[in-house]
Amino acid sequence: MKKLIIGALFTLAFTGNANAHLTPDEQAAKSRGILLFNQYKNAQLELRIAAEAGDAEAQFYLAERLRKEKRFMTVEAQKWYEKSANQSNVYAMIQLGRSDDNLCVNMGNCPASTKTPAQWLKHALDLTKPVAESGDPEAMYLMYELTLKEEWLEKSANSGYALAQYWMAIGARQGGGFFLPWKRHEAVGNWLKLSAEGGYPAAMMEYAAFIYEDQGDLKVARHWIVEAAKKGYESGVSSYGAYSAHSPSLYDFPLDRVKGYALTSLLSELDGGGDVQVYVNETLPEIAEKMTSEQILEANEFAKSWKATHPPLSFFPEKLSR
Incomplete structure (x- = not known):
């Protein structure tokens, strides 16, 4: 029971306040936006509706779309990643943590951040590790993404996580x-x-x-x-x-x-x-x-x-x- 509770809490943590306080129209726009995102189409208009309403998952996907469109971290993309990360979205934290390996570094125009990439990664690690150690398969996979340690990938796979x-x-x-x-x-x-x-x-x-x-x-x-x-x-x-x-x-x-x-x-x-x-x-x-x-x-x-x-x-x- 304890693991189930921790896993449920982590689900809320890594996605942030997904669907929180969205009106039916905003939820419909979010769902449509994620669908378009997964079809490699321009989903900005739909995702922006839910992102501006405060939905952390929509904020993450909007940031992803903006970053991929330009192929580097833009000021606006970083803004939405940070809004999502500040609502405990671990996925957004990881992408912010990877920004020091971004094309903008070579271009010399990376936007200023409220935290360094290393600080974002540490924050993500602090949230994820206890849940991974409790046995959550997705958290174990994210520990692999955070640490690149094969043991976490194998643990996640052995726990039934299909992507791992x-x-x-x-x-x-x-x-x-x-x-x-x-x-x-x-x-x-x-x-x-x-x-x-x-x-x-x-x-x-x-x-x-x-x-x-x-x-x-x-x-x-x-x-x-x-x-x-x-x-x-x-x-x-x-x-x-x-x-x-x-x-x-x-x-x-x-x-x-x-x-x-x-x-x-x-x-x-x-x-x-x-x-x-x-x-x-x-x-x-x-x-x-x-x-x-x-x-x-x-x-x-x-x-x-x-x-x-x-x-x-x-x-x-x-x-x-x-």
Whole structure:
């Protein structure tokens, strides 16, 4: 019970006063803003509404958007990071702590801060360490981000945190850790499987590819591609669509051009983010030329139904991106 209480308190701490005192319109703007952020679109207008209302999470995402737009820490981005951090948002503190490794350092125009980067990192560490030591998986992962000590990443992964499990897999694949040669490959697969089962879409796609390359059960590989698509993951939707239409034919997906066309057409909603429209413009005509007009109409209906019954499309960017 004590750990549950501490974990709940930490959830409030690292996000700040998320959703606090927001009107329904402000909450709707925040939700829309985060959705657009995750689609690599301009979310400033929506996020600013909730940020100015005092929501720490919206303030963090607005700062992220402003920083990424300019590719360095701007005065306004830092202002919103600090507003969020001052409401105990650990993620904002970490980004402020990383600002001494920012492009603005080389440019010689970093904005003045109320604390040094080292002070922000210490503040984040002071908040996070007790909760990590109590067993909170996300706090353990943040301790890894704060200290770069692999032991925290492994503890988080062993506690079931899907993002940590994914990075354990990537680390093992890239040569990290100590394994017998035949055990390293096994460890990669095991960590990817655990992360996929934990709901992390990137791991679902990586695990499907792992099975394919390992000449494993393609039925299992197809399952994880479909699961990634069902979550709205851009890579999952594009792969499920392409493989269903046999454009190209991989993973032994049954030929279904109606489904393939429908899923590929949905990706047009990401126009403006991630250069997806280039892919759609190339792939959709290739599928359409092998379809009848009736099949295309059927595909359009399928797309409407999918959109109404599945989460919005997303690139699922990591919250602590560089």
